Amino acid sequence: MTLTETTRERAGTLFRQHGALVVLGVLVVAGTLAFDTFLTPANLTNIATASSFLAIIAIGMTFVIISGGIDLSVGSLFVLGGVLAAYGSQYGTLAALALPLAVCGLFGLVQGVIIARTGMAPFIVTLAGLLAARGLMLSLTGEGATTYLVEDETFAAIGQGSPAGIGYPVFVTVAVLAVAAVFLQRTGFGQNVYAIGGNEDAAALMGVPVSRTKIIVYLVSGLLAGLSGALNAARLSSGVTILGIGLELDVIAAVVIGGTLLTGGAGGLTGTIAGALLLGVIQNLINQAGGLTSAFQQVVSGAFLAAVVIVHRFLSRRAAP
Amino acid sequence: MPGRDAPGSGAGTAGRTAGPVLEARDAVKVFPGVTALDGVSFSLDQGEVHALVGENGAGKSTLIKVLTGVYRLDGGEVRYRGERAEFGSPLEAQRAGIATIYQEVNLVPQMSVARNLLLGREPRGRLGLIDFAAMRERATAVLREYGIDVDVRRPLGSLGLGVQQMVALARAIQADARVVIMDEPTSSLEPREVETLFAVIAGLKARGTAIVYVSHRLEELYRICDRVTVLRDGRAVHTGPLAGLDRLRLISLMLGRAVSEVRAEGLTKFAGHHDSAGEPVLRAEGLARRNLLRGVSLAVRPGEIVGLGGLLGSGRSETAKAIAGALPLDEGRVSVNGRAVPGGSVPAAIEAGVVLLPEDRKAEGIVPTLSVRDNIALAALPRLSRAGIVSEAEVDRVVAAFVDRLRIKAAGPHQPAGELSGGNQQKVLLARWLAMNPKVLLLDEPTRGIDVGAKAEVQALIDELAGDGLAVVLISSDLEELVEGSDRVVVLREGAVAGELHDDITEDGIMAVIAGGGHG
Structure with a gap:
């Protein structure tokens, strides 16, 4: 192993782990210089709150992608969770939270069981989940015509309250992140997720409970999508039915920009959070600039995603074949 | 598991009286169209190293997989420590104390060395969470025992195959195993690492651990194994002590051919030297690639087999890849029949008539x-x-x-x-x-990992092809093959030609050049 190769290897790892964070820092500096209104407490908490819904789902997605899978159902589960939360809120705060978690968790569980036990491709199974969850949501809302309003004040406060100017969703995100990070990095379960994504056959031979780990991963992803949907419903005071189309792709983009490899086996949660915030900052800057439609954000995000993948590919390429 | 005694306590003959530790009785395993195991009985005693040999397709891998819970039996039974055992998965077998080291390194390349080594038994700190400092320390200490000194935080995949194999070995053995199954453990090891492995095996044996050793390398078997079971066509055709079993007799058992026949045909199938007159068809001059090759030159005439000798990492495979256009060159040129071949392009090399049979059949x-x-x-x-x-x-x-x-x-x-x-x-x-x-055939380890019978056929084929006028470059770690197969042997050391043997090619001669003496 030569010096240059090691340096390149290290540069690749560093970029993968912290690239999103660095770019995030650069964008924040650029935003501060360009717009007086950017680096204000109000705007920053705004970005944080707006990003938290995506970030919560992305945390679950990080587990899925590190395990070598993909979960396309999260966008649909996010909307379904919102509708169920608004519907459940007429029976109290607990129902508003428990209903989406139970149903979305069940979706994730069933998908996980199918993927783990039959060996079917996660892409297909969760695509079916995407369609099924959206169909269920539409049938609950009369083809999307009915919008349930949040009836419960306490539940609405979870989405709208902002102690010290910071919205509750941000606190929830931080809490979810902390728990998830401990599980991913410091428990046997987390090690198993990495091992399965890295080399599933080897993991099985090393004694990793492959099926169980996969099931848990999709369960967690479903639960977090439901939680995020519920929080969003609380914030909007209603179960809006037209959201979440294509959200799964934004989530995957955040995870990949954050340095998690789509091939599985490597990645982490700090990157994912940086990736989610990065998408939020790009959106915010485009809004601030005015003149550009918010759809332009997708162009920028897409270009950035491509850049990340290319740079990573370049840095991780071996010096010799 | 109550009444479980420490692995070291039953060493020596005391444990042997208790009967076999692991046993297959009349094992039958049928795959669609093939009966892989046709009533195989196999028994493994405590503290013995038991060789399992046979041609490819004889049922060795299937037997191992049956013993370790990868496959379910279609008939017969597996008994472990005197009781009928039905392992539902490799995990169950591993928990029960049967560790397996597979031929291909079965670890996770993206994960660090330490994580690979300790996956599933990470040292825990407060709240049952993984203690990373302790993990690094323990991994470093464990690997040092195997003579490996690496930064255990590096991804396993960034290290050499030999090191990876040793990590796999260390991982399997530190789980206090009663039975260790090794499937071709030396196929990617260097001689020094092989010695380390043998020392580890001796230590395990002294501890009373039973070892199943699968290898095609007969010298290794005779060095370290106590007994041998020969499989052929899904049946166990012979079990007995290895000492006193004639080498030719063992080969004839594996092949199902008479000893006289084996003796008559020799151990390898190469006929001998070829007429290789005329101008070289292949000329490689001053091939250089940073860190890999330092000016290798080579010329091969039609009908000639030129062996490339040297240790793992000496630049043998890289030379072949460079000639075949699969490795970009910093310097040097390759020409076929006097016409230059553009470097770094496989299609251009193929166009010129140069083809490479790569080392890794599966991946490449x-x-x-x-x-x-x-x-x-x-x-x-x-x-x-x-x-x-x-x-x-x-x-x-x-x-x-x-x-x-x-x-x-x-x-x-x-x-x-x-x-x-x-x-x-x-x-x-x-x-x-x-x-x-093609005009030039580059063969990188053409007989690695294939059984004795097929090996002989491939060798005979190579011979035939050279006889038809092909220029052949043969890379092999098997010195016997190199000596008997080559008309000339070019020995590489650290990316450069260290010497060349012409008329009197012997294993000793090659080793002398590798070691840095003689023809250098």
Whole structure:
């Protein structure tokens, strides 16, 4: 192993782990210089709150992608969770939270069981989940015509309250992140997720409970999508039915920009959070600039995603074949 | 597990009286179309090293997989420590104390060395969370015992194959195993690492651990194994002490041929030297690549087999890859029949008539899901088509000719290549390149990991091809093969030519050059 190769290897790892964070820092500096209104407490908490819904789902997605899978159902589960939360809120705060978690968790569980036990491709199974969850949501809302309003004040406060100017969703995100990070990095379960994504056959031979780990991963992803949907419903005071189309792709983009490899086996949660915030900052800057439609954000995000993948590919390429 | 005694306590003969620690009785395993195990009985005693040998397809891998819970038996039973055992998964077998080291390193390349080594038994700190500092410390200490000094935080995949194999070994053994099964453990090790491995095996044996040792390298078996079981066509044809078993007798048991026949034909199938007059067809001059090659030159005449000797990492494979255009060069040139071949381009090399049979059949050659026919035709398709339309009849004809000529044993041309034995896969690859009408054939470890019988056939084929006027470069870690197969041997050391042997090629001579004496 030569010096240059090691340096390149290290540069690749560093970029993968912290690239999103660095770019995030650069964008924040650029935003501060360009717009007086950017680096204000109000705007920053705004970005944080707006990003938290995506970030919560992305945390679950990080587990899925590190395990070598993909979960396309999260966008649909996010909307379904919102509708169920608004519907459940007429029976109290607990129902508003428990209903989406139970149903979305069940979706994730069933998908996980199918993927783990039959060996079917996660892409297909969760695509079916995407369609099924959206169909269920539409049938609950009369083809999307009915919008349930949040009836419960306490539940609405979870989405709208902002102690010290910071919205509750941000606190929830931080809490979810902390728990998830401990599980991913410091428990046997987390090690198993990495091992399965890295080399599933080897993991099985090393004694990793492959099926169980996969099931848990999709369960967690479903639960977090439901939680995020519920929080969003609380914030909007209603179960809006037209959201979440294509959200799964934004989530995957955040995870990949954050340095998690789509091939599985490597990645982490700090990157994912940086990736989610990065998408939020790009959106915010485009809004601030005015003149550009918010759809332009997708162009920028897409270009950035491509850049990340290319740079990573370049840095991780071996010096010799 | 109550009453579980420490692995070290039952050492020596005390444990042996208790009967075999692991046993298969009349084991039957049937796959669609094949009976892989046809009533095999196998028993393993405490503290013994038991060799398991046989040709590819004899049932060794299947037997191992049955013993370790990968496959379920279709008949018979497995007994572990005197009781009937039904392991539902490798995990269960591992928990019960049966550790397995597979031929291909079965670890997770993206994860760090420490994580790979300790996956599933990470040292825990407060709240049952993984203690990373302790993990690094323990991993470093464990590997040092195996003579490996690496930064355990690095991804395993960034290290050499030998090191990876030792990590796999260390991982398997630190789980206090009663039985350790090693499937071709030395195939990617260097001689020094092999010695370390043998020392580890001796230590395990002294502790009373039973070892199943699968290898094609007979010298190794005779060095470290106590008993041997020979499998042939899914049956155990012989079990007994290895000491006193004649080497030729062992080979004849594996092949199912008479001793006299083996003796008459020798251990390798090379006929001897060829007439190799005339101008070299292949000339490689001053091949250099940073860190890998430092000015290697080589010339091969038509009909000549030139062996490339040297240790793992000496630049043998890299030289072949460079000639075949698969390794970009910093300096140096390759020419065929006096015409320069543009470097760094595989298509250009193929166009010039240079083809490479790579070392790693699985990763770099065979497409397992494609049929034998398609695998053979793959590279030659452009030649077999007119205006981009492939002539099926022409493909069939070419494939049939090569299946016949190379004696490829397959159920038919449409059998997926992945289902063939290693030796036949190698022949399929050979056929693929021969279909290109090459002038120069580069063979990187053409007989590694294939059984004795197929090995002899491949060697005979190489001989034939040279006899037909092909220029052959042969890379092999098997010195015997190099000595008997080559007309000349060029020995590499640290990316440069260290010496060359012409008329009097011996194993000792090659080793002397590798070691830095003699012809340097």
